[in-house]
Amino acid sequence: MTNKITAAITAVGGYVPEDRLTNADLEKMVDTTDEWIRTRTGVEERRILKGEGKATSDMVVPAVQELCRKRGIEPSEIDCLIVGTVTPDMVFPSTANLACHKLGAVNAWGFDLAAACSGFLYSLSVGAALIESGRYKKVVVVGADKMSSIIDYTDRATCIIFGDGAGAVLLEPSTDPESGIIDSILRSDGGGAPHLHMKAGGSLNPASHETVDKKMHYAYQEGQPVFKAAVKGMADVSYELLERNNLTGDDIAWLVPHQANKRIIDATADRIGLSHDKVMLNIQRFGNTTAATIPLCLWEWESQLKKGDNLVLAAFGGGFTWGAIWVKWAY
Numbered sequence: 001m002t003n004k005i006t007a008a009i010t011a012v013g014g015y016v017p018e019d020r021l022t023n024a025d026l027e028k029m030v031d032t033t034d035e036w037i038r039t040r041t042g043v044e045e046r047r048i049l050k051g052e053g054k055a056t057s058d059m060v061v062p063a064v065q066e067l068c069r070k071r072g073i074e075p076s077e078i079d080c081l082i083v084g085t086v087t088p089d090m091v092f093p094s095t096a097n098l099a100c101h102k103l104g105a106v107n108a109w110g111f112d113l114a115a116a117c118s119g120f121l122y123s124l125s126v127g128a129a130l131i132e133s134g135r136y137k138k139v140v141v142v143g144a145d146k147m148s149s150i151i152d153y154t155d156r157a158t159c160i161i162f163g164d165g166a167g168a169v170l171l172e173p174s175t176d177p178e179s180g181i182i183d184s185i186l187r188s189d190g191g192g193a194p195h196l197h198m199k200a201g202g203s204l205n206p207a208s209h210e211t212v213d214k215k216m217h218y219a220y221q222e223g224q225p226v227f228k229a230a231v232k233g234m235a236d237v238s239y240e241l242l243e244r245n246n247l248t249g250d251d252i253a254w255l256v257p258h259q260a261n262k263r264i265i266d267a268t269a270d271r272i273g274l275s276h277d278k279v280m281l282n283i284q285r286f287g288n289t290t291a292a293t294i295p296l297c298l299w300e301w302e303s304q305l306k307k308g309d310n311l312v313l314a315a316f317g318g319g320f321t322w323g324a325i326w327v328k329w330a331y
């Protein structure tokens with residue numbers, strides 16, 4: 001009998017733009033204070049992708065190049081590229097399509113997956129299924145967002161948390177039961193749409209002078225209802241994932257949470273009984289990069305991870321979409 005194939009993460013890459021937008025910068029742009037932003041969100045600065053003609057795919061490319069370099073493979077060896085994003089370069093072709101061309105990933109197919117802040121978790125789950133099917137050997141899963149392209153920098157409720165970035169992981173088949181993506185719980189509730197969405201640019205409200213005048217191409221967020229749903233959703237699903245696998249906080253090496261608000265992250269850690277020093281946190285430097293937050297944490301913590309470490313990846317975002325994934329680190 002052959003061992004079950006799992007999808008193991010075998011390399012990580014990341015990219016954050018050089019340009020910084022600090023709380024002091026925001027104090028000059030909207031009616032806010034560094035003190036308010038730090039205490040209510042945990043964010044101190046974010047990175048912004050600047051430059052004419054620069055788009056989400058321009059962050060995907062260096063993240064995937066780094067991952068290929070680390071693993072010693074060529075982009076032409078990639079079978080499939082999945083990009084979790086809500087800020088694609090354009091509606092079509094997909095960001096994955098454009099990035100494959102820029103990378104020289106000539107043997108890959110791919111697609112974008114829109115699940116807002118849960119985009120990486122949804123994409124990781126799909127990528128893992130492609131590997132588990134036995135049909136693909138190298139699937140790259142990316143979370144990437146150029147949030148600065150859809151943020152209204154006169155709206156203090158949204159501009160204070162979001163930033164730009166991209167993170168990527170390589171998935172390969174493993175028969176080692178002690179490594180790979182072991183279990184996941186993913187949820188969706190489109191009833192949450194009124195609280196977090198972009199009103200125009202889709203088939204409901206195609207672009208027009210009116211949609212531009214009414215600022216309908218920006219991310220719209222009602223902070224409080226999203227906050228309340230996020231605290232409950234992210235904590236509940238993480239708890240459920242542990243409980244159904246007979247795990248406790250003591251078994252977990254790291255919580256890898258979506259970085260939307262430090263208070264949401266703390267609530268999730270408390271609910272699963274995890275001390276805060278086992279929580280990856282880079283919200284203070286990168287803000288909320290939407291689909292990129294979780295892979296950017298893996299990118300930054302990679303050198304501290306050990307084979308067999310149990311990681312819980314958890315996210316909540318627009319949709320509503322949310323979920324948690326149990327990963328056993330493979331290297």
Ligand code: UT7
Nearest residue numbers: 032033036117156157160223224226227230260261316317
């Ligand atoms: O990424 C995935 C999805 N997104 C999230 O998970 C985000 C979830 N929501 C949040 O993180 C928080 O709701 C925010 C950070 C967006 C807002 O924090 P909050 O503690 O929920 O603030 P609030 O909206 O309840 O506003 C509290 C007060 C209000 O003033 P009054 O009515 O009490 O006088 C706001 O007008 O703070 C005011 N306020 C601000 N003050 C200074 C709102 N934004 C700001 C600001 N600076 N930037």
